[in-house]
Amino acid sequence: MTSTAALPLPARTEVAIVGAGPTGLALAVTLAGAGIDFVLLDRQAEGCNTSRAAVVHARTLEVLDELDPSGALTADLVGHGVPVSRFRIRDGARPLAAVDFDRLPTAHPYALMVPQYETEAVLLRRLRALGGDVHRPYEVAGVTQDADGATLTTATGETLRAAHVIGADGMHSTVRTAAGIAFEGSAYEESFVLADVGLDWAPGPREVSLVFGAAGLMVVAPLPGSTLGASGRYRIVATVAEAPAEPDLAFVRRLLDERVPGQAAVRELIWSSRFRIHHRVAERYRAGRLLLAGDAAHVHSPAGGQGMNTGIQDGYALGRALAGGDLDGYEAARRPVALRVVALTDRMTRVATTRNRALRAVRNTLLPALAGIPALRTRLATELAELNYR
Structure with missing residues (x-):
């Protein structure tokens, strides 16, 4: 995803949004649709072209429908993705349980597999159609606030005055630091490998597989x-336990051979990365005129693919709160969602990675039995699709 030539930074705006990832873009689209003046800044000269987050859940697609009732925004994104209606849990190559989305009460009964850069590009096209854009590259070095507003200062010394400043600037948020808001939680001991590969995969492209195993x-x-x-x-x-900084083809092949023996043959490594995951939630979402959304407000395990989805929904909810003048209601609505998502993904991660043989045996016995109960299966599908957060 690319951007146009740098836009000059105005002196004032109503809402300054720091960070033009999916959260910031969703917020900007919401504000543009409501006719509220804003400036969306990002420190990168252009949008990233790596895939990072790769799933858009049903509730997020519903939000896109609300951002563009014509359906064109959602259709644009769906046209770049692969709808998948099944989430299957395995222990190595052995299937344990299946969670199906195709009977959920939504216009989008599936998980849409699509690279994050495509999601950002679709949101940016919608923003530009509404007359907005991203101001790049502007790195925010500091934020101060007073009774009448807040002032952003960039790394090059420029300033922007705003009535409200939104931190959609990720886990290491400058806005959250300036607001003095604690980021409560801790880090997982393991590192995470992220890779896009060319793969012969025995289960095929009709499902997302969550694989349990003693190795991780x-x-x-x-x-x-x-x-x-x-x-x-x-x-x-x-x-x-300790991944290399840049996992190579041989490393990814070993991972698959160890964890899903006989199920996968890696043909090509397209892109890879290593990262550390935390499970943290901001103590508050607001300090005066400074507010948080997305990864600046919550981070968690990638199990279930909830992160970007929760952030986009934050952006939409915050935009509506700014338009309606109910900023306290934003935190009251969205922070409990973050706590719930963090708890769910943490449980999924710890259940999946337990090294205790007895616990693994109990898990592998209980899961197929529980998955056979339709009400429980529907409940998990609804939770993963984030339809409980309407």
Whole structure:
């Protein structure tokens, strides 16, 4: 995703949004639709072209419908993705349980597998159609506030005055630091490997697989746009005790051979990264005229693919709160959602990665039995799709 030539920074605005990822873009689109003046800043000269987050859940697609009632915004994104209606849990190659989305009460009964840069590009196109854009590259070095507003100062010394400043600037948020808001929680011991690969995958592209195992958690999910002949394109996410900074083809092959023996043949490594995951929630979402959304407000395990979705929904909710003058209601509505998502993904991660043989045996016995109960299966599908957060 690219941006146009740098836009000059105005002296004043109603809402300054720091960070033009999916959260900041969703907020900007919401404000543009409501006719509220804003400036959206990002420190990068252009949007990232790596895939990072790769799933858009049903509730997020409903939000896109609300941002563009014509349906064009959602159709644009769906056209760049792969709808998947099943989430399957495995222990190695052995299936344990399946969670189906196709009967959920929504216009989008599936998980849409699509690279994050496509999601950002679709939101940016909508923003530009509404007359907005991203101001790049502007790195915010400091934020101060007083009774009448807040002032942003960039790394190059420029200033922007705003009635409210929104931190959509990620886990290491400058805005959250300026607001003095604690980021409560801790880090997982393991590192996470993220890779997009050309893969022959025995279960095929009709499902997202969450793989349990003593060696760690692994997610295998289909991606669109394969140009790799007989191989499909897949996203791999895996916990590793100590992953290399740049996992190579041989490393990813070993991971799959160890954790899903006989199920996968890696043909090509397209992109890879290593990262550390925390499970944290901001103590508050607001300090005076400074507010938080997305990863600046909450971070958690990638199990279930909830992060970007929760952030986009934050952006939409905050935009509506700013338009309606109910900023306290924003925190009251969205912080409990973050706590719930963090708890769910933490439980999924710890259940998936337990090294205790007795606990693994109990888990592998209980899961198929529980998955056979329709009400429980529907409840988990609804939770993953974030339809409980309407």
